[in-house]
Amino acid sequence: MNPYRDFDNYLKEYPDENGRFGQYGGQYLPEKLIPAFKEINDAYETICHSSQFINELRRIRKEFQGRPTPVYHCERLSKMLGKCQIYLKREDLNHTGAHKLNHCMGEGLLAKFMGKKKLIAETGAGQHGVALATAAAYFGMECDIYMGEVDIAKQAPNVTRMKMLGARVIPVTHGLKTLKEAVDAAFEAYLNEYQDAIYCIGSALGPHPFPKMVRDFQTIIGTEAREQFLEMTGIFPDAVCACVGGGSNSIGMFVPFLADPVEIIGVEPLGRGSGIGDHAASIAYGKKGILHGFESLMLQDENGDPAPVYSVASGLDYPSVGPEHANLHDMGRVKYESVSDDEAMEAFFMLCKYEGIIPAIESSHALAYAIRYAKTHETGSILACLSGRGDKDIDYVMEHYGEKFGIK
Numbered sequence: 001m002n003p004y005r006d007f008d009n010y011l012k013e014y015p016d017e018n019g020r021f022g023q024y025g026g027q028y029l030p031e032k033l034i035p036a037f038k039e040i041n042d043a044y045e046t047i048c049h050s051s052q053f054i055n056e057l058r059r060i061r062k063e064f065q066g067r068p069t070p071v072y073h074c075e076r077l078s079k080m081l082g083k084c085q086i087y088l089k090r091e092d093l094n095h096t097g098a099h100k101l102n103h104c105m106g107e108g109l110l111a112k113f114m115g116k117k118k119l120i121a122e123t124g125a126g127q128h129g130v131a132l133a134t135a136a137a138y139f140g141m142e143c144d145i146y147m148g149e150v151d152i153a154k155q156a157p158n159v160t161r162m163k164m165l166g167a168r169v170i171p172v173t174h175g176l177k178t179l180k181e182a183v184d185a186a187f188e189a190y191l192n193e194y195q196d197a198i199y200c201i202g203s204a205l206g207p208h209p210f211p212k213m214v215r216d217f218q219t220i221i222g223t224e225a226r227e228q229f230l231e232m233t234g235i236f237p238d239a240v241c242a243c244v245g246g247g248s249n250s251i252g253m254f255v256p257f258l259a260d261p262v263e264i265i266g267v268e269p270l271g272r273g274s275g276i277g278d279h280a281a282s283i284a285y286g287k288k289g290i291l292h293g294f295e296s297l298m299l300q301d302e303n304g305d306p307a308p309v310y311s312v313a314s315g316l317d318y319p320s321v322g323p324e325h326a327n328l329h330d331m332g333r334v335k336y337e338s339v340s341d342d343e344a345m346e347a348f349f350m351l352c353k354y355e356g357i358i359p360a361i362e363s364s365h366a367l368a369y370a371i372r373y374a375k376t377h378e379t380g381s382i383l384a385c386l387s388g389r390g391d392k393d394i395d396y397v398m399e400h401y402g403e404k405f406g407i408k
């Protein structure tokens with residue numbers, strides 16, 4: 001018996017025409033931007049049914065991004081842990097080294113269809129900025145990336161990459177000079193330039209239609225993985241997991257499995273612990289709130305403002321989460337667990353040593369959960385999304401964890 005057959009029509013029902021996923025999502029915008037988002041929504045609703053658009057995106061994925069990415073069976077790692085088998089969906093092998101390009105290429109193609117000349121976005125650690133600058137170069141568009149001054153100083157290699165790819169990196173100098181201020185600045189810029197530019201959000205969040213659009217573009221992960229896993233083993237995995245920052249690689253991994261007899265687990269970053277400011281587990285510890293144009297679960301301080309967040313993985317430290325995850329949590333279809341910095345770093349080194357793969361610290365959270373699952377299950381299998389490669393992280397890891405793990 002499959003208890004999840006009710007989810008057969010899930011994609012037709014969520015989101016509704018107002019961009020709501022149950023009690024979350026929607027569109028909270030300054031008056032002036034409402035027509036701009038309507039234009040984006042209308043264009044997307046047109047092209048997502050156009051065979052020309054679908055074929056062009058398919059060609060880009062194959063010839064430029066190098067898709068499909070493989071599913072890989074971690075035989076040595078699994079054997080070391082017991083009898084349960086760990087499999088990875090290798091998004092680290094996607095061009096630019098992570099899943100983010102999946103939605104950036106989709107957004108770039110949409111911008112081209114709309115006749116826009118420029119892509120605008122914010123970036124925190126620089127990963128979204130690099131992926132979007134890549135898309136802009138591919139489509140021959142201008143690209144403005146807003147980035148906090150503090151992040152610019154910390155993420156020099158990604159700043160260099162964006163510049164090499166032809167993007168303008170615009171420093172944001174107010175407030176804490178990090179991601180939240182960068183989002184504010186990018187929105188501000190978009191407000192003045194929406195006639196010629198399109199704003200490209202970095203995850204499955206923001207005002208409608210972005211959570212839906214980014215999900216649709218990222219669904220290639222789960223669609224491929226489901227088919228590949230069935231072909232490799234003849235059955236479904238018992239469980240599927242992925243790390244949840246804003247929620248894009250995870251929603252793309254999960255949606256194709258919703259109607260299958262598969263347990264689904266989203267993995268949030270527990271950082272240094274459960275105290276306010278020590279983690280970024282928005283579903284586990286958040287309350288309903290509105291931030292950056294959408295409603296979702298949000299980590300809040302005593303005044304109801306976004307709480308400070310922390311994770312060893314800079315791609316996971318956002319004080320809210322994509323609205324679809326909040327709803328899947330309410331529906332009880334996806335379970336959300338958390339993994340601490342230490343558990344993630346242990347998983348990082350295990351994958352290096354036993355499988356010859358250096359994972360991103362973000363992805364190491366999903367891997368850590370898969371390892372925990374394998375240790376506590378006698379048989380069966382778990383398929384984890386390895387959202388990105390760890391080249392960007394090696395200097396940081398050596399400095400902070402080299403001694404602990406005996407390589408320094």
Ligand SMILES: *Cc1c(COP(=O)(O)O)cnc(C)c1O
Nearest residue numbers: 203245246247248249315362388
């Ligand atoms: C940005 C990033 C994430 C987190 O973003 P999601 O939108 O939650 O997927 C995870 N892994 C890697 C490698 C990233 O670069």
